[in-house]
Each structure stands twice: as C-alpha cells, then as structure tokens.
Amino acid sequence: MDFAGYDPVGSRQSRGIVSAKIVVAGGFGVGKTTLVGAISEITPLTTEALMTAAGVGIDDPSKVPGKETTTVAMDFGRITMAQDLILYLFGTPGQTRFWFMWDEIIRGAVGAAVLVDTRRITDAFAPLDYFENRKLPYVVALNRFDGSDLYEPDEVREALAISADVPLVMCDARDRESVKQVLVTVVEHAMLRLQAEHGRGFPTPVG
Amino acid sequence: MDPRRDPRGALVRPYAVTRGRTEPSRDIALEAVLTSSATQVAESRFAGHDKYRIATVCEGRAQSLAEIAAYTRMPLGVARVLVADLVADGLLTLHTAAPAEGFEERMEILGRVLSGLRRL
Numbered sequence: 001m002d003f004a005g006y007d008p009v010g011s012r013q014s015r016g017i018v019s020a021k022i023v024v025a026g027g028f029g030v031g032k033t034t035l036v037g038a039i040s041e042i043t044p045l046t047t048e049a050l051m052t053a054a055g056v057g058i059d060d061p062s063k064v065p066g067k068e069t070t071t072v073a074m075d076f077g078r079i080t081m082a083q084d085l086i087l088y089l090f091g092t093p094g095q096t097r098f099w100f101m102w103d104e105i106i107r108g109a110v111g112a113a114v115l116v117d118t119r120r121i122t123d124a125f126a127p128l129d130y131f132e133n134r135k136l137p138y139v140v141a142l143n144r145f146d147g148s149d150l151y152e153p154d155e156v157r158e159a160l161a162i163s164a165d166v167p168l169v170m171c172d173a174r175d176r177e178s179v180k181q182v183l184v185t186v187v188e189h190a191m192l193r194l195q196a197e198h199g200r201g202f203p204t205p206v207g
Numbered sequence: 208m209d210p211r212r213d214p215r216g217a218l219v220r221p222y223a224v225t226r227g228r229t230e231p232s233r234d235i236a237l238e239a240v241l242t243s244s245a246t247q248v249a250e251s252r253f254a255g256h257d258k259y260r261i262a263t264v265c266e267g268r269a270q271s272l273a274e275i276a277a278y279t280r281m282p283l284g285v286a287r288v289l290v291a292d293l294v295a296d297g298l299l300t301l302h303t304a305a306p307a308e309g310f311e312e313r314m315e316i317l318g319r320v321l322s323g324l325r326r327l
Contacts, residue, residue, distance in 0.1 A: 050284060187317055
C-alpha cells in the first residue's frame with residue numbers, strides 16, 4: 001500500500017493520516033487488555049518505558065532494593081478506520097503510582113473508559129480521581145464477571161460517587177460488539193463535553 | 208550474561224543507541240503516526256542499524272511511535288529520540304505531530320472516529 005494523495009514531498013510533517021486515541025483504565029486484572037484485544041485489529045502490543053531521572057522523584061528507586069530502574073509496561077491496540085484515520089486504544093499501567101506515564105498516555109486523548117469490577121470497586125477510585133483532575137472525559141464500564149450482576153448500576157454510581165452526567169454502561173470486555181458500544185459512548189460523551197465547553201466561551205443569555 | 212544481573216544496572220545501555228541523548232529533538236505523541244517510502248528506507252541504511260529497523264517498520268503501513276517501540280523492542284524513550292532524528296533527517300514522514308487544538312478540527316476528528324466505530 002502506498003499513501004497516494006498524501007505526497008510528503010517538501011513536507012516532512014504532513015496532516016495526511018490522523019490518529020486518535022482512547023484510554024482504557026481500571027484496576028489490575030479488571031480486563032483492560034481483554035477489552036482492547038476484543039476490538040483491536042492487531043494482537044495487543046506492549047510498549048515499555050524506562051523510568052529515568054525524570055521519574056526518580058515520583059517513585060524513589062532507593063525504596064526498591066536492588067533495582068535501579070523500573071520498567072512501566074502499557075498495552076495498546078489499533079483500529080484502522082480509513083486509510084487516513086487510525087484509532088489507538090491504550091491501557092494504563094496497572095500501578096497507579098506511575099502517574100508520569102499516565103500523563104503521557106492521556107495527552108491528546110479523546111477520552112477514557114474506566115473498567116470496573118464490582119467486586120473490587122475501590123480499584124476504580126484512582127483512575128476516576130485522575131481523569132476528573134485532568135478534565136479528561138470518561139465513561140464507566142461495568143465489566144460483567146460472575147456475581148457482578150448483584151449490583152444495580154445506580155448502586156455502583158453511588159458507590160463510585162460519579163456525577164449524573166458521567167455515562168455508565170454494562171459491558172463484556174470479551175465481546176466485540178459490547179466493547180464497540182463502550183467506545184462509542186466514550187466518543188459521544190467527549191463530543192458533548194467539547195460542545196459544552198465550547199458553548200461556555202460565548203455569553204449566555206440570562207433570564 | 209543476564210543483563211538484569213549487571214551490577215551497573217540497565218539505565219545507561221538503552222540510550223547507548225542514541226549516544227546518550229534522552230531528549231528527542233521534537234516531541235512526538237505516542238499515537239503520532241509515521242510512514243516511510245522505499246526511498247526513505249533505502250537512505251536510512253546509512254543512518255545506522257536501529258534507525259534502519261525503524262524506517263523498515265513504517266514502510267507501506269503507517270505506524271505509531273508506540274507500535275515502532277513495540278515492534279523494535281526498544282524502550283519508548285529510545286524509540287522517540289531515534290524517530291525524531293529520522294523525521295528531522297527526512298527519513299520518516301510524521302503525520303500527526305500534535306493533537307488537534309481547535310474546536311472545529313477536534314469535533315471533525317471525533318465525528319469521524321464515531322462513524323468509524325459504528326461501521327465496525
């Protein structure tokens with residue numbers, strides 16, 4: 001395949017192919033990589049980042065005996081939507097202490113899906129706090145595990161203390177259609193948020 | 208020898224291929240995509256083995272910085288320095304340097320992603 005129509009001659013930086021990314025967060029073992037794998041056209045890949053001097057203050061290496069560097073791994077997948085449009089799905093590192101890596105992952109992201117296991121609901125608190133703090137639009141996706149149907153969505157919403165405008169969807173991280181619906185919800189929510197923020201830039205009639 | 212048992216640690220060696228530089232000459236997002244033409248790949252042969260591997264990965268199929276790092280098994284920071292060099296030398300074409308900033312542009316991309324997802 002070539003990239004006919006997007007001749008880069010004279011311009012090393014082209015707007016030819018646009019890429020977007022959606023972040024998938026949640027506690028360890030909640031099914032982030034399963035979710036990415038259910039819809040990605042490639043087997044989820046892993047990229048590793050070494051923690052260098054920049055990360056020293058965040059995760060003091062002296063507290064990890066015999067280990068001078070830390071490797072942070074993140075899984076991601078890809079959906080080529082058109083010849084000039086690619087969507088990437090990035091899973092956040094399991095350990096929430098690697099915030100510097102999260103900042104890198106969410107930069108420029110469309111939004112995020114926080115995958116929640118109702119048996120370990122507190123695992124979702126850190127990602128929720130983080131996305132709220134960074135003003136990244138997010139949706140909550142309840143992954144169906146055995147026994148997870150014991151909770152009503154409203155109960156989960158209350159337990160997570162998320163506001164009414166945050167979409168909450170049920171999902172099966174193994175099921176492509178279900179995952180697709182989660183991602184659609186993320187993008188729709190991001191569009192609503194963007195529109196609302198844009199609207200706020202103009203004077204609103206009072207009365 | 209198992210590199211993990213090297214008493215000097217693993218900090219220095221990954222960046223040996225960048226001659227010790229850890230700061231890329233330009234910022235490249237994880238999802239920024241890069242391509243290379245046959246000519247660019249051929250020319251990258253003279254840029255060293257690691258850069259040539261990167262150019263090869265991007266030939267004929269757009270690859271993100273994250274994919275390049277994964278396929279070449281380079282740490283992300285190392286791949287970013289080499290990719291930035293390749294772009295600066297005209298051996299790779301960078302398509303999305305920075306996320307869209309303007310409202311119209313962002314809405315357009317979101318709309319395209321949304322319809323793309325619905326079509327899946």
